[in-house]
Structures are given as C-alpha cells and as structure tokens.
Amino acid sequence: MAPNTQSPARLIAIDGSRGADVAKSADRLAAVLRKRGVACVISRWDASGLFGELAQTGERIAASPRTLSLVYAADLAFRLRWEIRTALAAGEVVIAAPYVETAVAFGTGCGLPQQWLRELLRFAPQADVQGLARERKLGRTWKPRLDRGYPEYCAALFARSAPRLLSKKPRPAVIATLEEARGRRVFQLSGTGIEKAAKSVTGTLPDASSPRSSRPRTARK
Amino acid sequence: MARKPRQPSGLHPLGFVPLVKPLLKVRKKIRTLSTEEYSLLHAVDFRHRLETSILPALWAGKTVLADRYLFTALARDAARGLELDWLLHAYSPLLWPDLVIYFSMTPEDSQRRIASTRSPRYYEAGQDITGIDDPLASYGRFIDRVVTEYENLAVVFKFVTVDAGEAVYRQHTQVRELVKSTNKRPWPVFSKDAVEEWLRTPKAQRA
Numbered sequence: 139m140a141p142n143t144q145s146p147a148r149l150i151a152i153d154g155s156r157g158a159d160v161a162k163s164a165d166r167l168a169a170v171l172r173k174r175g176v177a178c179v180i181s182r183w184d185a186s187g188l189f190g191e192l193a194q195t196g197e198r199i200a201a202s203p204r205t206l207s208l209v210y211a212a213d214l215a216f217r218l219r220w221e222i223r224t225a226l227a228a229g230e231v232v233i234a235a236p237y238v239e240t241a242v243a244f245g246t247g248c249g250l251p252q253q254w255l256r257e258l259l260r261f262a263p264q265a266d267v268q269g270l271a272r273e274r275k276l277g278r279t280w281k282p283r284l285d286r287g288y289p290e291y292c293a294a295l296f297a298r299s300a301p302r303l304l305s306k307k308p309r310p311a312v313i314a315t316l317e318e319a320r321g322r323r324v325f326q327l328s329g330t331g332i333e334k335a336a337k338s339v340t341g342t343l344p345d346a347s348s349p350r351s352s353r354p355r356t357a358r359k
Numbered sequence: 360m361a362r363k364p365r366q367p368s369g370l371h372p373l374g375f376v377p378l379v380k381p382l383l384k385v386r387k388k389i390r391t392l393s394t395e396e397y398s399l400l401h402a403v404d405f406r407h408r409l410e411t412s413i414l415p416a417l418w419a420g421k422t423v424l425a426d427r428y429l430f431t432a433l434a435r436d437a438a439r440g441l442e443l444d445w446l447l448h449a450y451s452p453l454l455w456p457d458l459v460i461y462f463s464m465t466p467e468d469s470q471r472r473i474a475s476t477r478s479p480r481y482y483e484a485g486q487d488i489t490g491i492d493d494p495l496a497s498y499g500r501f502i503d504r505v506v507t508e509y510e511n512l513a514v515v516f517k518f519v520t521v522d523a524g525e526a527v528y529r530q531h532t533q534v535r536e537l538v539k540s541t542n543k544r545p546w547p548v549f550s551k552d553a554v555e556e557w558l559r560t561p562k563a564q565r566a
Contacts, residue, residue, distance in 0.1 A: 186396075191382050201378060202560050205406045208449065209379070212399035219393045249559070257448045261395055300561045 146176075146343050147226040149263065150335070151237035152327065154271025155244070155312045156280065157183065157287010163271040163327040164235035170336040171231060176343065178231035179221070183288050186216035193284045199295055203248035206292055210241045211258050218262060231339060235271075236288060238262050243315035244289050247308045252315075266342075269335050270316055272328035279309050378407040387482055397482065398436040402449045405432060409454060414557045428456060430512055438504035439488050452552035458541040460534060461513050462523035466503040473498060 150167065154160040164180050171178045184190055188209055192199060201209075217234070225232045242255045282294035289312070325335040383400050386392050392400070416423050429450055437443050447453070464472075473479055474495055481487065484494040485501025513520060519537055521530055546554050 188379075188382060188400075192378065195381070199378065200411055201407065202410055204556070205378070205403055205410065208399055208403040208406060211449075212396050212403065215393055215395040215399055219396070254448065254451065257445070260445065 145229055146231065147229045148231045148266045148339050148342070149222065149226060150178075150231065150233045150267045150269060150339060151239065151265035152233060152235035152269040152271055153237055153239035153243070153316055155240075155273060155289060155309055155316065156271070156275070157236075157290050159271040159274055160235045160240065160287060163269060163332070164233050166332050167269065167327065167335060168233055170332055171339060174336060174340050176231055176336075176340060178233055179225045180233045180235060181217045181221040181225075183236055184213055184291075185221055186213045188213050188216075189288075189291055190284075193291075193294075200299065201295060203245060203250055203292070206295070207241060207245045207250060207255060207258065210288060214238075214241070214259065214262055234265065237265060239268070239316055239319060240288060243312045244292065246315050247312040248292070266323065267335055267338055268319060268321075268324045269327045269331070270319065270324070272326070272331075273313055276310075276313075377404065379403045387480070390481055390487070392482070392487070394436070394439045394441060394488065397487075398432070398439070398441055398446065399449065401432050401436075405429060405450065409553075410557055410560065414454065414554070425456065428459070429453065430459060430461075430509070430516065430518070434505050434508040434512055437508045438485070438501065452556060453550065454553040455544055455549040457544045458537060459516060459518045460537060461509060461518035461520050462530070463509070463513075463520050464506070464523040466499065466506050468524060469502050469506070470495070470499045 152160055152164050152167065154163065161182065164182070168178050168180055192201075192209070214237075222232050222234055238256075238259045241259060242252060245255045246252045280289050280293035282297045283290040284294050285291075323338060325331045325338070327335060379400055383404065386396075386400070413423050413425065432450070433443065433446050436446050479494045479498040481494070484498040485504075486492075486494060486497045489497040489500050491497035491500065512518065521533055521537075523530065525533075544550075
C-alpha cells in the first residue's frame with residue numbers, strides 16, 4: 139500500500155517468532171517514534187481476551203493449529219475494529235505487534251498451507267511499514283506460556299498433545315518464513331533497524347511546518 | 360405429555376465440549392461482535408465440532424445428524440455481506456455431507472413463526488447490519504437475504520429441498536426416505552483434505 143502523504147496515520151506491523159521479542163521491539167520502536175514527536179499506539183495480541191478466556195475455561199483444551207489460527211483471525215478482527223482502524227481514523231500511527239505474518243509463519247510451521255492462512259487474514263489491511271522483531275535465544279524453542287504471545291500460547295496447548303511442536307526444528311522454520319518478507323519497507327528491528335524504521339515512518343509524514351506553495355505551478359488563464 | 364429431559368448445559372449428544380460457545384454467548388449478549396468476528400468465531404466453533412465430535416463419530420462408523428451444518432453459517436454470513444469465496448476458504452478443508460436437507464420456507468412464514476413464539480435476538484434478527492431497532496422488523500428484512508442466500512447455495516451445492524410448510528408427519532416420512540436412499544459419498548473423492556488433516560492431528564487434540 140502506498141503511504142498516504144495527506145494523513146499522518148500509518149500502520150506498522152511487527153512480527154516475530156517469540157511474543158517477548160515482538161513486544162520488546164514494539165516498545166522500542168514506539169519510544170523512538172515518541173522521541174521524534176510522533177504519537178503512536180500499540181495494538182497487541184489477545185486484545186479481545188479470546189485466548190485468555192479460553193485458557194481460563196479450566197477444560198483441557200483440545201484445539202488444532204487450524205482452530206487456533208481461526209481464533210487468531212477473530213482476535214485480529216477485534217483489534218482491527220476497536221484499536222487499529224479507530225486509531226488510524228484519528229490520524230495516529232499504529233504499531234500492530236504481532237500482525238499477519240506471525241500467524242502465517244507459525245501456522246505454516248505447524249503444517250498449515252500458507253495460502254489458506256493468507257486468504258483467511260486477507261481482511262487485514264497491508265501495513266505501511268513492516269518490522270521483524272529481533273530474534274533472541276535462537277537455539278531455544280518456545281516456552282509453553284499462556285500469557286506471553288501466540289506461539290508460546292500454542293506451545294502451552296500442544297505441550298501434552300503435540301510435543302513434537304516443542305522440538306527445536308519448528309522455530310527456525312518459522313523464522314525462515316518470516317524472513318521471506320522482502321522489500322523497501324521491511325526492516326529488521328535490531329541495531330540500527332529501529333532507527334531506520336522510525337525514519338521511514340517520519341519521512342513520509344506530512345510536515346505541518348513546511349510552507350505550502352501559494353502559487354500553482356502552471357499559470358491559470 | 361412427558362417432557363424430554365434437558366441436556367445438561369455444555370454437553371452435546373456426542374460428548375462434545377464446546378470451545379468458544381460460552382465466549383460467543385457473552386459477546387452476543389453485549390453486542391460487540393463485528394461481522395468478521397461473528398463469522399470467525401462460528402468458524403472456530405464449527406472446526407472444533409468437526410474435529411472433536413463429527414469426524415471421530417464418523418470414523419467409528421456412526422451416522423451423524425448435524426442440526427445445522429456449514430451451510431447455515433454460509434447463508435447467514437453471506438447475508439451479512441461477507442464474500443462467499445472468503446467464507447468457503449475460512450471453513451476449508453470441507454467435509455462434504457452425504458446428504459444436505461434444506462427445509463425451505465418463505466421469509467414471511469419464517470417471520471410469522473418466530474413472532475408467534477418470541478422476539479428474535481439481536482444477531483438472529485440481523486440488527487447489527489440492518490440498524491433497525493425493532494427486532495421483528497429487522498428479522499423480516501434480514502431473513503429475506505438469508506433465504507435468498509440459502510436458495511443460491513441449494514442450487515450450487517445440490518441440496519435436497521423439503522417444504523417446511525408441509526405437515527410434520529409428511530416431512531418426517533420424506534426425510535426418512537431420503538436418508539434411506541442416499542448413497543455414501545466416498546471420502547477420498549469428496550473430503551480427502553479434511554480427513555487426511557484430521558488423521559494427521561495428534562489423538563489428544565481430536566478428543
């Protein structure tokens with residue numbers, strides 16, 4: 139999507155294979171943007187509370203990767219409605235962490251067809267800027283935790299039923315899928331990547347201080 | 360007449376524990392669902408029902424009567440303005456039923472029947488998309504769209520139509536005959552992807 143230079147509203151997507159890394163990268167980018175005078179909001183995973191409420195049902199949840207992908211899509215639909223679109227409409231910069239790519243990469247890592255995942259999430263608008271979280275603890279797999287992020291939540295659910303998912307193989311595959319994203323507006327949020335991503339956001343924002351030309355370029359008759 | 364004992368809440372004849380139904384119920388009550396969320400949460404419920412209840416029963420050689428299946432969701436969500444192509448995708452891979460019986464009714468009859476017993480609920484009346492305050496008036500407009508979608512689906516997916524305006528005894532006889540004369544659709548031809556994926560799922564996730 140070409141950035142709309144008339145409105146300051148921008149959507150920045152941050153994806154990664156670990157919830158903690160995604161959250162940390164989002165916080166760091168938000169801090170840099172705020173330092174540059176850009177007001178921004180962060181939309182995080184499970185804002186709808188669906189995953190949290192499912193975990194609280196007390197039942198031993200038997201859910202397949204496909205079912206959980208559908209729950210992720212429902213959560214994203216909630217975030218789009220109540221957080222992302224609302225903030226964009228108000229002209230704000232929104233950091234969606236995580237966004238589409240996390241679900242696509244993780245679902246693909248669990249054996250789901252990538253095309254199915256992309257089609258399922260096609261209601262989500264394309265981000266203006268895409269960031270890939272700095273991946274830490276690369277040698278490790280996901281810690282089964284219900285409160286950390288989508289992959290960790292799924293790992294907690296699959297810990298008993300599908301322990302294979304917790305082996306060391308799937309995470310590198312998920313990272314490889316995430317890194318397939320290429321382009322001018324894709325940034326690795328490590329080192330100077332955060333600064334570059336912030337610059338790419340601020341660089342396209344309309345500058346209120348610059349004087350507008352009062353004369354048309356071509357003379358009118 | 361002796362009343363049929365009520366099913367304990369949360370249980371299902373096939374021993375199925377609903378995953379998102381309680382969550383869905385709360386969100387419907389407070390009317391916070393968007394069209395996509397409404398559709399996706401029903402898709403979650405359907406997928407979970409399919410994987411943990413319908414497919415295990417079929418695999419065990421049982422006959423499953425699904426009192427509303429995928430097509431209800433397709434008609435209802437398409438009537439809400441979602442693309443049929445996206446809906447089919449969200450529900451895929453599909454497990455095609457051996458027989459789809461569609462109890463057809465005119466929108467007017469449907470409206471009359473519901474009005475005689477109760478007021479339709481907010482989402483049932485389609486008030487989220489019609490914006491009409493009166494539930495019955497909204498239902499009248501919404502059901503018109505739903506019936507149109509059902510009729511389109513009936514042609515595309517070759518439903519067997521039963522006139523729901525007929526006497527119950529006649530409908531019952533017709534349904535029994537239909538079930539008796541229906542041939543099984545071979546899974547490898549119609550539902551290969553759905554069955555294969557389910558078989559690949561670890562056992563603990565299926566039950």
